[in-house]
Amino acid sequence: MTDERESGWTLDPKYDANGLVTAVITDEADGTVLMVGHMNAEALAKSMENQCVTFFSRSRQRLWQKGESSGNVLHIVEMRIDCDQDAIWIIARPQGPTCHTGARSCFYRKVTDGGLEPV
Numbered sequence: 001m002t003d004e005r006e007s008g009w010t011l012d013p014k015y016d017a018n019g020l021v022t023a024v025i026t027d028e029a030d031g032t033v034l035m036v037g038h039m040n041a042e043a044l045a046k047s048m049e050n051q052c053v054t055f056f057s058r059s060r061q062r063l064w065q066k067g068e069s070s071g072n073v074l075h076i077v078e079m080r081i082d083c084d085q086d087a088i089w090i091i092a093r094p095q096g097p098t099c100h101t102g103a104r105s106c107f108y109r110k111v112t113d114g115g116l117e118p119v
Helices: 041-050
Strands: 021-027 033-039 054-057 062-065 074-081 087-094 109-112 115-118
Touching: 033 041, 033 054, 033 087, 041 054, 041 062, 041 074
Parallel strands: 021 087
Antiparallel strands: 021 033, 054 062, 074 087, 109 115
């Protein structure tokens, strides 16, 4: 049996105990996973308002718009929410590299039997 959150058409995110939902960001061009972050209600509202990804930084305990210092903004093309509304998928158009290391994606290494290798 599903409830209104799972079957209805009202945005009603199911935030965790810290008031956050996970956000997965992919590139509109080819579907590459660019990064994963967290959003509170304010970050989600700002993202929807300005169509640029805004996160809640757990380490800094504040909102931050992706690219606020680097200029590498993530422009929102589409937002989706999963069935129980506890995770958000954002399809974005990146303006420059996404990772703070300068890599296109934060997922630039693959795990192997020998450790890590570049993708």
